[in-house]
Amino acid sequence: MTDDIVDRIAEVTPTLDALRRRRPVTRDQLQASFDALFQPVSLEHVSQAERELVAAFATGLAGADDPTAVFYAARAREADPERAGVVLAEAETASTSGPFGAYTELGLQPENTDGERYVPADAVTAVLGERLAAALAHTHLLVFRPREASGDDLGRLLDAGWSTDGIVTLSQLVSFLAFQQRVVTGLRVLAA
Secondary structure, X not given: OOOOHHHHHHOOOHHHHHHHOOOHHHHHHHHHHHHHHHOOOOOOOOOHHHHHHHHHHHHHOOOOOOHHHHHHHHHHHHHOHHHHHHHHHHHHHHOOOOOOEOOOOHHHHHHOEOOOOOOOOHHHHHHHOHHHHHHXXXXXXXXXXXXXXXXXXXXXXXXXXXXXXXXXXXXXXXXXXXXXXXXXXXXXXXXX
16 A cells, blocks of 8 residues: 555555555545645745645534544644644634535526625634635635635735735645545545
8 A cells, every 4th residue: 555645544444545546647646736735846825834724724614523624633733733723713613514605697596505604703813814814714715605706805815915826826725625535535435
């Protein structure tokens, strides 16, 4: 068996390892994505701590006992113990079931659903800083209300100090984590 992140989080057995080896490109690309996002060539636009804290928040929205959430919570606590506690508490508070949002296309409007929109409290923003608080709000938007993401939302990130490259990285990170979380959940279901 290889030592990759999904194997570790999902506690892959030899049987599941054999199954994963049937899709070597998928397996390799998933690990390569992790490496690119968490061991990047440059931290100029998104710091390592920001990456770890956003990952803990994004995965924690599925519940603190989710294996992927447990993995990223530990990494966040190691990277930034003070802010990790606040981020993990926010993930627990902001956790909901979705997705939510409104379609603009007429034929899809019957599928509109309303739900919570996460906005960090002023006290949370004071501890985390405007930049990270904006990143958490954007993460929640992408996880639970992706069809509503707009230019205004990107503007809020720019106003909070995110660069265009940083916003792209942040969005890639959230997308990757959602996929990784689904893979881990699927493997654990197969193992059971």
